[in-house]
Amino acid sequence: MDDKxxxxxxxxxxxxxxAREPFLWLNPELRPAANALQELELGLADIEDADARLRRFAxxxxxxxxxxxxxxxxxxxxxxxxxxxxxxIAGRYGIEARGTLLLKADHALPVAGSVKAxxxxxxxxxxxxxxxxxxxxxxxxxxxxxxxxxxxRQLFERYTVSVGSTGNLGxxxxxxxxxxxxxAAVHMSAExxxxxxxxxxxxxxxxxxxxxxxxxxxxxxxxxxxGDPFAYxxxxxxxxxxxxxxxVAALRLREQLAAMRxxxxxxxxxxxxxxxGVGGAPGGIGFGLKTVFGDAAHCFLCEPVEAPCVMLGMLAxxxxxxxxxxxxxxxxxxxxxxxxxxxxxxxxxxIRHLVSGCITVNDDDLxxxxxxxxxxxxxxxxxxxxxxxxxxxxxxxxxEGESYRRAHRLDDTGGGDLIWTTGGSLVPSRExxxxxxxxxxxxxx
Ligand SMILES: *Cc1c(COP(=O)(O)O)cnc(C)c1O
Numbered sequence: 001m002d003d004k005x006x007x008x009x010x011x012x013x014x015x016x017x018x019a020r021e022p023f024l025w026l027n028p029e030l031r032p033a034a035n036a037l038q039e040l041e042l043g044l045a046d047i048e049d050a051d052a053r054l055r056r057f058a059x060x061x062x063x064x065x066x067x068x069x070x071x072x073x074x075x076x077x078x079x080x081x082x083x084x085x086x087x088x089i090a091g092r093y094g095i096e097a098r099g100t101l102l103l104k105a106d107h108a109l110p111v112a113g114s115v116k117a118x119x120x121x122x123x124x125x126x127x128x129x130x131x132x133x134x135x136x137x138x139x140x141x142x143x144x145x146x147x148x149x150x151x152x153r154q155l156f157e158r159y160t161v162s163v164g165s166t167g168n169l170g171x172x173x174x175x176x177x178x179x180x181x182x183x184a185a186v187h188m189s190a191e192x193x194x195x196x197x198x199x200x201x202x203x204x205x206x207x208x209x210x211x212x213x214x215x216x217x218x219x220x221x222x223x224x225x226x227g228d229p230f231a232y233x234x235x236x237x238x239x240x241x242x243x244x245x246x247x248v249a250a251l252r253l254r255e256q257l258a259a260m261r262x263x264x265x266x267x268x269x270x271x272x273x274x275x276x277g278v279g280g281a282p283g284g285i286g287f288g289l290k291t292v293f294g295d296a297a298h299c300f301l302c303e304p305v306e307a308p309c310v311m312l313g314m315l316a317x318x319x320x321x322x323x324x325x326x327x328x329x330x331x332x333x334x335x336x337x338x339x340x341x342x343x344x345x346x347x348x349x350x351i352r353h354l355v356s357g358c359i360t361v362n363d364d365d366l367x368x369x370x371x372x373x374x375x376x377x378x379x380x381x382x383x384x385x386x387x388x389x390x391x392x393x394x395x396x397x398x399x400e401g402e403s404y405r406r407a408h409r410l411d412d413t414g415g416g417d418l419i420w421t422t423g424g425s426l427v428p429s430r431e432x433x434x435x436x437x438x439x440x441x442x443x444x445x
Contacts, residue, residue: 036353100416112172113426120172122245153181164218187221246284273391283347302387318348337384371439
């Protein structure tokens with residue numbers, strides 16, 4: 001028996017993962033937010049700095065991307081109350097949650113139509129800003145109009161921005177990089193949908209396809225960029241910048257909650273359910289939420305039963321370089337945005353003591369929620385983005401969920417649930433209708 005096999009045999013939760021059983025794992029290493037945050041290398045000042053950078057870029061983004069103009073170039077999504085979904089969910093899953101039910105609509109973020117519009121775009125902007133400052137094209141305290149000048153384009157087109165992606169990150173990075181004039185290359189794994197490849201190709205982005213899984217596409221992309229001073233690789237498995245881009249969501253959410261007069265505090269806890277791939281997006285958002293709301297925010301990461309790489313990292317340690325293939329899982333999930341075999345060790349280190357738990361979900365339930373959400377609200381999400389709904393159902397229908405709610409006295413308070421929907425608005429109608437019809441069919445069984 002090799003070391004990995006031995007290690008995996010000794011960890012109880014791994015057996016449940018191996019069995020592809022949907023379940024909630026509660027994090028025994030959850031700590032009070034103030035205590036956990038204090039030890040991290042990033043903090044509120046970094047989140048605010050990222051927010052300020054995004055705002056400096058807003059006028060340029062408004063020019064490049066018409067769908068950001070309504071908010072003056074700030075990339076943000078709506079926060080909705082979806083109380084009407086409660087009876088639909090109760091009807092199907094029999095859970096009796098009563099509090100406020102909110103939906104954070106990152107499935108409709110401008111530019112990229114997914115949560116990747118937060119992290120991916122932010123990292124490209126950091127590169128553009130750094131190069132333009134170095135070459136005297138912009139100055140930090142003056143409007144960034146020079147970014148769209150001919151001189152800037154001539155500078156940017158000497159660089160190639162590349163990334164490994166199952167689809168959505170590639171869309172976000174590829175579209176943004178190409179809009180500023182960078183050359184862009186996206187290394188894609190087998191899960192990548194054809195329409196995403198076509199859309200990227202139409203923006204002049206180079207696409208490299210791989211037979212292997214996401215992790216091998218990232219590795220190949222990373223190696224291709226190595227040693228080339230004009231190559232910039234966005235490393236989804238390690239990037240601090242992606243993480244910070246995602247974390248800004250928490251500042252924006254705080255404003256939106258205040259505008260809706262929804263309190264989040266000791267007597268009004270907010271349970272947040274976020275779909276999870278490598279852990280960067282939900283980790284960054286979760287880190288932001290804990291920084292802004294402290295212990296009043298409870299974060300749950302939701303993964304497909306076939307791709308629970310972050311839960312595996314939480315169970316066995318993120319430093320072990322484990323893949324879900326090491327425990328016999330296959331990555332065969334229709335949730336292409338979450339079809340990831342290895343977690344980000346950086347995200348893992350950041351969220352270790354901040355997330356309340358991880359939840360695995362079945363594909364069938366993802367399709368069901370694509371349908372139910374359409375029925376209840378008319379919103380169009382992709383299967384990956386439905387994982388949060390099932391996360392909430394699990395919290396209210398499992399023994400582990402009950403024990404968490406009891407330990408944190410959640411049922412005695414006036415709190416709420418927030419489902420983070422992470423992608424879908426760019427999915428072509430026919431493709432989306434296929435998801436929905438399948439979900440409707442499954443709801444009958
Ligand atoms: C990428 C993605 C996620 C998760 O983000 P990670 O950083 O990979 O954890 C969730 N939902 C959708 C739709 C995505 O594309």
